[in-house]
Amino acid sequence: MFFSVIIPLYNRPQEIKELLETLTLQTYKQFEVLVIEDGSKLDASDIVNSFKDQLDLHYYVKENAGQGFARNFAFERAKGDYFVIFDSDCLIPANYFEIVNNSLTINWLDAYGGPDAAHESFTPTQKAISYAMTSPFTTGGIRGNKKAIGGQFHPRSFNMGISRAAWQKAGGFKITRLGEDIEYSIRIHSLGFKIGLIPEAKVYHKRRTNLLQFYKQIHFFGRARVNISLFFPETLKAVHFFPAAFTVSILFLIVFNIFHLQIAFIGNIIALFIVLLIFFHAWWKNKSLKIALLSVIAAFIQLTAYGLGFMQDFWKRIVLKKQISA
Template identity: 75%
Template sequence: MFFSIIIPLYNRPQEIKELLETLVLQTYRDFEVLVIEDGSVNDAEAIVNSFAGQLQLRYFKKPNEGQGFTRNFGFERAKGDYFIIFDSDCLIPANYLEIVNNSLATNYLDAYGGPDGAHASFTPTQKAISYSMTSPFTTGGIRGNKKAIGQFHPRSFNMGVSRQVWEKAGGFIITRLGEDIEYSIRIHSMGFKIGLIPDAVVYHKRRTNFSQFYKQLHFFGRARINIYKFFPKELKMVHFFPAAFTMFVLLTFITNLFGWQISKLFNLLLAVYILLIFFHAWLKNKSAKIAFLSIIAALTQLIAYGIGFMQDFWKRVIFNRS
């Protein structure tokens, strides 16, 4: 099978350098790489071209449209039997394509997704963020998990679709705000087979500080409401958890501010939750520092998502504004 790897890029020259360095090391060699510069001011043309002798590589520049439509630009020009999309902030294990090729040969999927994890080179903050996004104590536990609730939806940081999917379903119809989930649901609704390849792991850097992480998760919360507008039945109870948690934290603050007796119960519940995160993160990462940072990451994730979710739920569902 010949793979086309499609990577949208926006003002991240150093990230694409590190990503391409990992693709050079792939044990499975039947693939091409398409890097599409999406209206970047700080472009990576020189960096990408430096890999020309090591990879089957094509580089494009286009006006800024967002990641969804930029992937479509790559689909239209890809030569492969199967298209794989990565975010530019990913590192790819050397046996990734070999794992995907063997898995598809054994149990063919029209579209697949894979999990993400933290690389040893990541900073403690990045490892804490990675923990939070994959932890069973946050909504991240449903990502890249065999036991996910409902139909599995591949995410665009680590996702593949066959040429047949592209030819029948087309590409992304929205460019941001949950474009990958909408695409996954639409592919599934057309009868294609979608699944998780558990061993097709990528190392996803995500954000390097908590301020950036907050903005990203606030955006994710809004994106869930955008998906609801396309597919109302896809809004599950688990998606309300961050909003409920955010309201609980606010209520805890208020009860402590006014000295209400029930504040003791709220404080206890919050303390137990924080301790669960701390010790689980410590067990996973073997580091007290990362465990402490994981508390900050988890609270940031849930509150940012919850605020974004409530903001657009109120605006777009209650008041039905676009």
């Protein structure tokens, strides 16, 4: 099988260098790489072109329109039997395409997703953020489980594959951000295509380098969940309200403590239990006290940022029915 690797790029020249380096090490070589420079001010042309002797590489520059439409631009120019989408902040294990090719040969999927993990080279903060995004106590581990808590598994665009046949029938991304990958996954599934997880096809996803950037990203994800529900209302499940409920509970707990209400004692015990649960699980997973402490902070940021973003756009777009730009 011949794969077309599609990478939207926006002002991240160093990231694309690290990603392309990992692609040169692949044990399965039947793939091309399409890098779409989406109106970047920090040009990566010199870095990308330095890999042309090592990869079947195609570099395009276009006006900024967001990652979804940058991928559509690549779909129309790709030659592969299967399109594979990566975020530019990913590192790809050397056996990734060998795993995917073997898996699709044995168990065909029209679209697939893979999990993400923290690489040993990541900073403690990046490892803590990775924990917060994959922990069963925050996201429920839905990004790397075949059975999602909210229903059908939906591949995410940091590690996502689509067959040419699925693309030809479903078309490309309809929205360029605010949950464009989940909307696309739901649409492909609704057309009768088979979607699933390839558990071994992991990538190392850097995400954000500090907690403030992480907060902004997850706040955006909370807003995106509401945006997806405007296309597919039936996909909005009770589980999607959990971060908002958690955030409201934290706010109430702060008020209870300020006014020394008796109920605050019970709330504090529950909060302490949650903190210790996350701390010891993160310590066990990462074998690092520092990462465990940072993981507690990252987990609370993950839940509250998503909750606040979700509540913000739920109120504006569902209750008040306002049109909000991304």
